[in-house]
Amino acid sequence: MANPGVGEHRSGCPINLSIEVLGDKWSLVVLRDVMFGDRHYFRELLTGSEEGIASNILADRLRRLVANGLLWTSDDASHKQKIRYSLTEAGIQLVPVMAALGSWGRRHLPASHELSVRAEVLERGGPELWERFMDELREQHLGTPRRAGQASVFAELNTAYAAAIATAP
Structure with a gap:
């Protein structure tokens, strides 16, 4: 299985499990930008990425990080279509x-x-x-x-x- 989803794991090894969640090319970079760059919105994460992440990859990684419990989302009161991304305790x-x-x-x-x-x-x-x-x-x-x-x-x-x-x- 090349890319296990949430709930599907190659083994119960804690290093393996961590790599399954964080081991792709972009997840830690996205978390870095939320953690150290104070970026909470898709557009901020997209335009502020020094590494030039593509919008479809960013959208995928944000979905995966939320699904894996490292980020959570909330609606932005100022704009109905804006979603704010925040770290969970596990992300922190x-x-x-x-x-x-x-x-x-x-x-x-x-x-x-x-x-x-x-x-x-x-x-x-x-x-x-x-x-x-x-x-x-x-x-x-x-x-x-x-x-x-x-x-x-x-x-x-x-x-x-x-x-x-x-x-x-």
């Missing part, structure tokens, strides 16, 4: 995975400095920063208030990125 819990992938890619692949800076911040901050970021994502995507007085990890990541862009050759 991918922050450590994304941090590890970013760290590995930064170390072993020809990643640009500008696009690596967020991975550097996450690596330096470690699990404590990841937990704070997950709390911030829970507030943004699930409506769960985070502890008062916590500095924004999202703002820290964006400040680091903006500084890297400003100093890029």
